[in-house]
Amino acid sequence: MMILVDPIYNPENQETITSATKLGPGITIAKFLGAYGDRTSFNHVEFDFTRRQIARNLYLHAEAMRVINGNTDIFNDVRLIVSEGLYRRNLLVDILDTNMEDKAFGRLVYYQVIGRDGKIDFEKTFEVAEYWKDYINFDTLYLDYDSYNPDGSLTAQIGLKFPEVSATFDVNFENNIETWYNNFLQSRDELVEIRETE
Amino acid sequence: MTTKKDTLELREKELGSGQELTVGVPDNGMQNASGDLPKRDYNYGSSLNKVAVGQKVNKLYTAGGDVGVPLNIAPQRPSQYPCNQIDETPSGHSIEFDDTPGGERVMIRHRKGAGIEMRADGSVVISATNNKVEVTGGDQTVIVEGHGNLIYNGNLNLKVSGDFNVDVGGNYNVNVAGNQVENIKRNHKTTVEENSHYITKGTKNTKTVGTHTDIMLADNNQIVNGNQQNVVEGNVDFFSEEKIFISGKEQFAVSAKVANIAAAKQISVFGQKGVIGGKEVDFTGKSYYGSKGEEEAASNAIFWGTFKGVATEAIRSVNADKAAFAEVADLAHSQSYGEALTSGSTVGDTATLHSLSQEDISGQDAPITPDLVVDHTLNGSYAIQTVVVDADDVLKNSLNIEEKYNFVFRTTPTMQEIRSAFRNEDSRNTVSDLLVSEGRLNPDYKNIVPPAIGRTVSKKASSRYGYTPIGNALENRGKRFTP
Numbered sequence: 001m002m003i004l005v006d007p008i009y010n011p012e013n014q015e016t017i018t019s020a021t022k023l024g025p026g027i028t029i030a031k032f033l034g035a036y037g038d039r040t041s042f043n044h045v046e047f048d049f050t051r052r053q054i055a056r057n058l059y060l061h062a063e064a065m066r067v068i069n070g071n072t073d074i075f076n077d078v079r080l081i082v083s084e085g086l087y088r089r090n091l092l093v094d095i096l097d098t099n100m101e102d103k104a105f106g107r108l109v110y111y112q113v114i115g116r117d118g119k120i121d122f123e124k125t126f127e128v129a130e131y132w133k134d135y136i137n138f139d140t141l142y143l144d145y146d147s148y149n150p151d152g153s154l155t156a157q158i159g160l161k162f163p164e165v166s167a168t169f170d171v172n173f174e175n176n177i178e179t180w181y182n183n184f185l186q187s188r189d190e191l192v193e194i195r196e197t198e
Numbered sequence: 199m200t201t202k203k204d205t206l207e208l209r210e211k212e213l214g215s216g217q218e219l220t221v222g223v224p225d226n227g228m229q230n231a232s233g234d235l236p237k238r239d240y241n242y243g244s245s246l247n248k249v250a251v252g253q254k255v256n257k258l259y260t261a262g263g264d265v266g267v268p269l270n271i272a273p274q275r276p277s278q279y280p281c282n283q284i285d286e287t288p289s290g291h292s293i294e295f296d297d298t299p300g301g302e303r304v305m306i307r308h309r310k311g312a313g314i315e316m317r318a319d320g321s322v323v324i325s326a327t328n329n330k331v332e333v334t335g336g337d338q339t340v341i342v343e344g345h346g347n348l349i350y351n352g353n354l355n356l357k358v359s360g361d362f363n364v365d366v367g368g369n370y371n372v373n374v375a376g377n378q379v380e381n382i383k384r385n386h387k388t389t390v391e392e393n394s395h396y397i398t399k400g401t402k403n404t405k406t407v408g409t410h411t412d413i414m415l416a417d418n419n420q421i422v423n424g425n426q427q428n429v430v431e432g433n434v435d436f437f438s439e440e441k442i443f444i445s446g447k448e449q450f451a452v453s454a455k456v457a458n459i460a461a462a463k464q465i466s467v468f469g470q471k472g473v474i475g476g477k478e479v480d481f482t483g484k485s486y487y488g489s490k491g492e493e494e495a496a497s498n499a500i501f502w503g504t505f506k507g508v509a510t511e512a513i514r515s516v517n518a519d520k521a522a523f524a525e526v527a528d529l530a531h532s533q534s535y536g537e538a539l540t541s542g543s544t545v546g547d548t549a550t551l552h553s554l555s556q557e558d559i560s561g562q563d564a565p566i567t568p569d570l571v572v573d574h575t576l577n578g579s580y581a582i583q584t585v586v587v588d589a590d591d592v593l594k595n596s597l598n599i600e601e602k603y604n605f606v607f608r609t610t611p612t613m614q615e616i617r618s619a620f621r622n623e624d625s626r627n628t629v630s631d632l633l634v635s636e637g638r639l640n641p642d643y644k645n646i647v648p649p650a651i652g653r654t655v656s657k658k659a660s661s662r663y664g665y666t667p668i669g670n671a672l673e674n675r676g677k678r679f680t681p
Contacts, residue, residue, distance in 0.1 A: 020353050025328060028352040034375070036265060037614035041376025072259045072311040072327070079262035081351070084618045092605040093628070099621040110618075116260070118268035126653060134659045145648065148617055152640045154649070155617070177657055183620055184646035193652030 001137065003169040009062070011055035012167055018042065021055055023062035031065075032058055032109060035085035044088050050105075054086065056165040057106035064136050064160055065111075068128055075131075077116055078124045083157055084110035108161040110144065125156040126193040129177075132160065133191065137173035139163050144180045145194040154196045234288040247284045249294065252276035256292060258325040259311030267347045272319060275301040399598055423587040423594070445583040468566045468574075487564035497564075604628045611638065 007013055009023050019030040019042040033042055045051050068080045087103035094100040102108035113128050115121035129143045142159030149155060163171055178185060179192040186192055236245055248254040255274050263269045277284075277298045286292040290309030296302060300318060307313035308327075315323040324330075356362075364370075372378075412418075420426070428434075436442070444450065459465065467474065475481070488499030575582050588594055595601060600608050606625045607615065616633060620626040633639035 026352075030352040034351065036612070037618035039375030043376060069261065070327075075261070076257060076259060076311065077262060079264065081264060083265075083614060084621075087618070090605060090608075093625055094622055097622040097624065103618075103621070112265070114262040114265060116262050116269045116271060118263035118266050121262065130655050130660055133655070133657070134662075146617065146620075146643075147640055147645065147649075148620070148643050149613060150637055150640055152642060157617075175657070181648045182643060182646055183623075183626065186646075186648065187654075189657045191655045192648075193654065194648040195650040195652045198650045 001171055001173065003060075003165075003171055005059065005169050009059065011052055011059060014055070017048065017051035017055045023055065023059050024066050027062040027065060029055060029058060029086075032061065032082055032085035032106065035082040035110075037084040037110070038087045038103065040086060040088040042086075052167075053164070054106040056167070056169070057162060058086075058109075060138075060162045060165060060171075061106070061109050061160060064132060064138075067136055068131065071131075075124065075128065078121050078128075079114045080128065081112050081114055082109060083112040084159075102161055105164070107139075107164060108159060110142075110157045110159045112157050120156055122154070122156050122193075122195065125158060126191065129158050129191055132158070133177055137175060139174045140176040140178060141191075142178050142180055143191050143193075146180075146182050148182070154194065156194070237288065246279065247282075247286055249286070249292070250277055250282045250284050251279040252298075256294065256305065256307055257311070258305070258307060258313050258315050258323055259327050260323065260325055264347075264349045267349060271321065271323065272317070274303065274317070277301065397597060399600075421587055443580065445581075447582050447584065468571055470568055470571050487566070489564055489567075491563035491565075491567075603632065613638070 005012075006024075011017060011021065011023075014021055017029070019028065019033055021029050023029060029042065033040055042051070045054060065080055068075050084103065086106055086109075087100060089095065089100050089104045094104075099108065111128075113121050113125040115124065126143070129141060132138070132141055138160050140159075140161040142157075142161070144157045144159055146155050147153070163173065165171055177189060177191055179187040179190060179194070181194055186194075239248065244251070249256050253276070255276050257274070260269060260271065275298065277294075277296050281297040281299070283295040283297075284292055285294075287309075292305070292307050292309075294303065294305045294307070296304070302318045303316055305313060305315040307315070310327050312325050312327045314325075317323065459467075486499070488497030490496065490498040574580060599610060603611070606619050606629045611619065611633075616639060619629070630639060630643060634641050634643070
């Protein structure tokens with residue numbers, strides 16, 4: 001599939017790629033750097049071709065975010081935030097892990113859906129995942145729940161994994177969906193809403 | 199626009215002026231000529247605005263809050279008719295003056311959700327769905343009586359042409375995930391009224407082109423776990439009004455072309471063995487002892503070369519010589535045959551011996567004995583010091599938590615950082631037990647059974663209710679469609 005890229009935001013048209021490079025209206029690369037799970041600067045990416053590759057990968061994420069944040073009819077009361085963005089790999093422990101590699105190159109990003117109360121909106125999280133499933137293309141969409149909080153409370157995230165985007169933006173998507181709980185696969189090809197109580 | 203082909207006059211003549219003026223105007227006054235009103239939602243219904251009668255509540259675009267940052271916007275109650283005066287354009291822009299009891303508000307809203315809203319509780323919500331530009335020609339003052347939260351999900355550039363003054367009544371906390379760089383074109387001055395505490399977990403480099411002066415008005419402690427090098431190209435002056443004590447457990451060496459050690463009152467240089475002196479070194483002192491102390495002819499010391507002065511042995515030789523000579527002279531005198539006596543001897547005199555006072559031997563040991571050296575180096579205020587800095591790396595490990603967490607985390611992890619790191623199964627297995635023991639992770643983190651299940655959807659596109667009818671009749675609005 002050839003993606004038609006807005007020339008204003010096409011990383012290939014940018015002279016240099018920095019954290020201020022825009023990927024969409026109101027979305028810069030910086031949005032994927034300051035995720036509160038993976039805070040890092042862009043300085044650790046030294047080579048321009050790597051930065052450009054990351055920018056192309058993140059462009060698809062910016063489009064996915066725009067689909068939600070721009071939909072004021074359905075998602076007016078929630079905010080989609082990047083909870084795990086660009087990841088700076090620890091070469092001692094992460095070098096062989098594919099998940100971390102996907103995160104390090106901007107292919108895999110995790111999001112949270114935050115309500116007006118500043119907390120995760122679980123219902124809308126499921127609806128955002130379902131909406132993405134229906135309206136955008138991706139390699140894998142992870143509806144990810146866990147009870148890692150010390151108090152055992154539930155946390156929900158949505159992971160979006162896109163394939164490597166070439167300079168021509170000719171991309172093939174697999175559109176897989178998976179549901180995970182505590183890093184254990186609950187369901188493949190199905191989104192399952194997990195709740196704290198019945 | 200009138201042209202030559204304008205048939206207005208002809209039409210007025212044939213149809214009458216009244217007919218011409220009503221072209222396109224519906225007979226029914228409830229309809230408009232353009233057909234954009236009534237809007238589709240109002241077909242076959244009341245023409246009263248749905249917002250005015252409380253069937254719908256217009257909202258500005260606010261989205262949600264951020265993590266831990268609520269918007270604190272109370273839900274807006276629907277309007278009561280006829281309290282809400284709403285003026286809405288065909289495309290959806292609206293201005294509302296709502297007097298609904300408990301829900302009084304004024305709102306100017308763009309059809310996309312941008313706008314300004316003054317709410318019943320006095321809150322003002324300003325929303326921009328795209329960019330927002332504020333330009334102030336003169337001064338601007340912002341006074342906030344409560345708390346404030348500023349969240350920029352992109353970069354933030356702050357440019358101040360004049361001075362930038364920050365006055366903080368409480369604490370000033372800065373957390374930087376990346377680097378912090380400060381470039382100061384002139385001077386930098388920091389005054390801390392109480393204590394300062396700096397921790398550098400990596401390498402620290404300080405470069406000073408000019409003079410570097412540290413003034414400490416109390417004690418100064420430098421504690422080094424590794425090696426320390428002080429390299430000075432110029433002079434080094436090291437002064438103390440009291441004591442200077444240097445202890446090297448293994449070695450202490452001083453080298454210089456010219457070395458001077460002078461003590462105004464007392465000096466001690468001693469060791470178990472070694473060498474003192476040089477080709478042209480003079481010694482001045484009160485006494486010299488061999489290692490066995492005051493033991494005649496066996497004090498375990500050897501002198502090589504010329505000895506100027508009188509040794510005990512030499513004194514005895516002189517005395518013995520005198521005594522023998524006197525004995526011979528006495529004998530000659532008693533036998534009445536004379537012999538000229540040489541000087542220094544008197545016939546009939548008793549031999550006069552030289553004093554042996556310099557040989558006042560008490561038999562004591564040498565002042566420097568092996569035991570003394572050992573005692574001096576092990577005990578007392580000048581003993582060789584044992585130096586142990588951060589035994590078992592307790593302090594180092596408490597600061598450098600990277601090793602503690604097996605290099606999975608560089609700093610004490612937040613819950614979200616733990617969640618992120620756990621995408622890597624190896625990391626998960628490596629640090630999970632430690633995190634549980636520290637209370638940072640739910641002990642039940644391995645549970646793979648969800649507490650409860652809600653909705654499920656398959657991979658196929660979901661059916662959903664339409665929100666914006668496209669070509670549907672009003673009665674079909676609720677029809678499901680599949681994207």
